[in-house]
Amino acid sequence: MAHAAPAPGARPPGAPVTGTVPSPAPARPGATRTPDVFGPRAHAVARWAGPVAAGLVYGYWAAANQRGGGPITGWNVLFGFVVALAFVLLYAAVRRLAGRLRREAHAAAWAAFAGVAFGFLYHQTGHYSVLRSALMAMVVAAAVFAVLFYRYYTHEDTA
Known part of the structure; x- marks a missing residue:
């Protein structure tokens, strides 16, 4: 026996009402929306965790390039962290500014x-x-x- 598929975002017959607001309709007809698995807090953390991680990798890379295979010194470590901080701050500035252009x-x-x-x-x-x-x-x-x-x-x- 064939049954009709429910419309996207529609509650199937007999399903309990949970009191949640249904997700908005897709922007284009026929387009589906990817489910949002993470909450707003996880997105806020990820918005900064990625650039900070990239900044730390960039700072380590710059420090490794500068020492040229020599021993790791305190000044070299400080250089890496300063470069990482500058990278993250510049990234944040470009991200904030570029979206308005x-x-x-x-x-x-x-x-x-x-x-x-x-x-x-x-x-x-x-x-x-x-x-x-x-x-x-x-x-x-x-x-x-x-x-x-x-x-x-x-x-x-x-x-």
Whole structure:
């Protein structure tokens, strides 16, 4: 015997009423919404845990590049933590500022952040000149700009 499938968000017949508010309807007809498994607190923690973890990895990487395989010193550890703090603060500033910009400036802000971050790591190795580090940073920034501009252009809100 065939039965009709219930509409998305509808309560099946005979199901108890729990007093929860149903999730909003999908934005587009035929689109499904991914269930939100985590609560608002978990999302708030994840919003900062990712950048902090990335900052710690970046700081460790910069410190390792600077010491060039030599012994780990207190100044080297301090350098790593200062770089990690600067990375996280700059990331937060770009994330806050870039969301308010048009697509070109939005992509340029993230491209500049990525280029400077790469150029700094590249220069910490000590094997290359500042000019080559700047050139490599510009190449990375141009690639990031191209990808992000395409992404923001194709996902632009038409409203």
